[in-house]
Each structure stands twice: as C-alpha cells, then as structure tokens.
Amino acid sequence: MDRVFLVTGASSGIGEATARRLASEPGCRLVLVARREDRLRALAGSLPAPATWIAADLTDEDAPSRIAAHVEKHGGRLDLLVNNAGASWRGTFGDEGWENVRRTMELNFDAVVRLTDALLPLLRRSAPSAIVNVASTAGRISRPGAGAYSASKYALIGWSDALHAEEAAHGVHVGIVMPGFIATEGFPATELLAKPWTRWTVSSPEKAAEAIVDVGLRGRAERYVPRPYGLIAVLRIVAPRLVRRVVSGGAGKALTTATKPGE
C-alpha cells in the first residue's frame, strides 16, 4: 500500500524542495497544497511519484475540510503531514499594529492548527504516521521588525511540543523543523547572500527538506537548519542579556535590514 505524504506550501521554496525529496521515497504518493495551481500542476507532472494537488488558501474557512475530503477520496490514508506554508510581513508593532499580528497568526499558526485538526483522525487511522511543523529559529529568538512572525512561530513550537507528547500514544509522531536563513521567494536573504562574510549564514531549501525528512520519516523530534543555529536557542536561555544587546543593537539592526522582506 502506498504511503501518502501531504505538503502545504508546495508551490515554492522549502515546500517544493520537500515534495521533490519525498517523491524519491519508494512506494509513496504526494498531495500538494498551495494557492498557485499552475505551479502545483507543473510540480506534480515533474515528480517521479504520483501526485495530486489542491489549490487552496489555507486561511479560508473551508480549506481544511476540502483538503480532508480530497485525501479521503484519494485512498483515505495519510502517513505524513508537512505543515510548511507560511509567510512574514515585516514591520514594527508601532507601525503595523494588531492587523499585522492578526494576519501572521492566521496563516502561520491558526491555519496549521485548523488543518491538523481536520487531518488528525486520518493520521491516527494511518498510524504509525507523522506531522512536521515548519517553525523557525525566529520561534526561539525575536528580532525587531519581526515580532508578529516570531509570535506565530513561538506559538507553533509551544503547541507542537504538547502535541508531540499527546499524540505519541496514538502512533502519530509530531516534530518541528526550525530553519534559519534559507534563500527562497518569500525569504530571499538578498543582502546576506551579497556579502562574502554573511553568505555562509544562508542555507538551501534542499537542506531544510532533508531536515523535514529526518523529523517526518526518521522519528527526530526537532531539527535546526543548519544545525549550528541550535546554539541561538541555547544562548537565548543562558545569556539573555547578551542576546538582547545583540538583537537591539548594531548587529540586530544589520540582520533586520539584511533580510527584508523575508524573515
């Protein structure tokens, strides 16, 4: 029986790389989700494994039920859910206010929870199965201009850790992937890539995809991409004053402008 892998945000960046990587697994079928149908259709046609797609805005009220119905109709099992779709709209709270927090939470947190809610019965029925939530190192450390984004990823990590403990008994493994800077459409990292002394901080969608496979198919609970970014989380706990100084001072400002308009 084919294993079924569903990837949200499969039309570009980390999601597309993940779909390509997962399609190389033996005996699998893919379900691709994003808004841009032309991209999903082209991707499905280029994969070495069978794939179907659903064009959906994940913030729409009926998106989770449409996706669940599609999976039921195409075999009725789900072995891996990769909650990857997400975005960042930069701006300070003083400038952008509640509306920016609202729209960021709606996509990066609420939509993930709503889709998981709709697909959890299928995942339990297909156990052993897995969920990978694509968070961010911004879910461990917060920088000026990215408060809304960080809030959504901190929330996602907190919720995922509880779900990890809750779902183990049902055979659904839940894990998180926390990328640092990955050059993609939504997070181009243009300025970091332009300078030789910052270029090394930027990783590739393929590396993030491999981390997603580590968590989703190999049972890891969490992965940073690249791995040394895990030090950031440690520093935030053991040296909070230092981290605050760096983030609020020159280095923090440099990083803030360097990553516009992405993370």
Ligand SMILES: NC(=O)c1ccc[n+]([C@@H]2O[C@H](COP(=O)([O-])OP(=O)(O)OC[C@H]3O[C@@H](n4cnc5c(N)ncnc54)[C@H](OP(=O)(O)O)[C@@H]3O)[C@@H](O)[C@H]2O)c1
């Ligand atoms: N790249 C980085 O530096 C970085 C770092 C840390 C974490 N991340 C996380 O990695 C994930 C993937 O980001 P990426 O870097 O690959 O960015 P990306 O290339 O911009 O991809 C974002 C994906 O999300 C989809 N998407 C956006 N809004 C959507 C909506 N309302 N409904 C359905 N799909 C939607 C987009 O497809 P459509 O536009 O076709 O809908 C696209 O496929 C995100 O959760 C992001 O927060 C990225």
